Amino acid sequence: MNKINLQGLLSNQALFRHISPFELDALQKEVVKLELDKGLTLFQKGDLADGSYIVVYGLMKLGIPSSHGNDKVLELIRPGQSFGEAMLFLDEPYPFYAEALEPTLLLRLPKNALFRLLEQSPLIAKQMMAGLSSRLLGFMRDVERHSLQNAKQRVIDYLLQVSGIQGTANIRLELKKNLVASLLNLSPETLSRVLHQLVDDDLIQVSGSHIRITCPESLKVYQHSEALNFRQTPENLMKNNATARHFI
Structure with missing residues (x-):
């Protein structure tokens, strides 16, 4: 070059x-x-x-x-x-x-x-600190997501995030599905089950590594309803604490 x-x-x-x-x-x-x-x-x-x-x-x-x-x-x-x-x-x-x-x-x-x-250059030092801080915040949000969201919420959150990055409702998965599952702290079987459920609910269409979000707003509403239905039972609270300790 x-x-x-x-x-x-x-x-x-x-x-x-x-x-x-x-x-x-x-x-x-x-x-x-x-x-x-x-x-x-x-x-x-x-x-x-x-x-x-x-x-x-x-x-x-x-x-x-x-x-x-x-x-x-x-x-x-x-x-x-x-x-x-x-x-x-x-x-x-x-x-x-x-x-x-x-x-x-x-x-x-x-x-x-x-x-x-x-x-x-103090300006570059400041910009680098901002970048590192942003990534730390991202990791903290991942901890929150894995601790406080159920499987459906995590998958929907990921699909909406990729849709925002790619600027389209017809998204291409950047990773193989087993790696997407790892990124979301899910088993591959759980990811497949959630995707099938979203297909059955007419919220997405799946064709290999391509996923079409039929209606992003409906998917957001569905995600919100999942959040309301996910209660902090003693069992869930124990799981959340264990996940947080794992990430820390």
């Missing part, structure tokens, strides 16, 4: 949008472009954290490997989002692996270059 294209990519990233031309010129000399084919792993759990990454296009999965083959999906990283910064500040190895779910272009910012940039 030539200098002009790399400069354009950097200047279009929210994190670097307001840096000076001098800082941008210095940054592009240290940033590395990485292209990953679908299914390739960027790093494994336990690898030394020596850089942060920004997704230009594509989709990255962060997960925890399992000896039983049922990996736990932690997060999906989409274009414009970054990952890996927290481990740099903690000087810890990666506690997860990163895998490309689609052909993906990444920008890798080495640890020393990132720290030098943060020292030079």
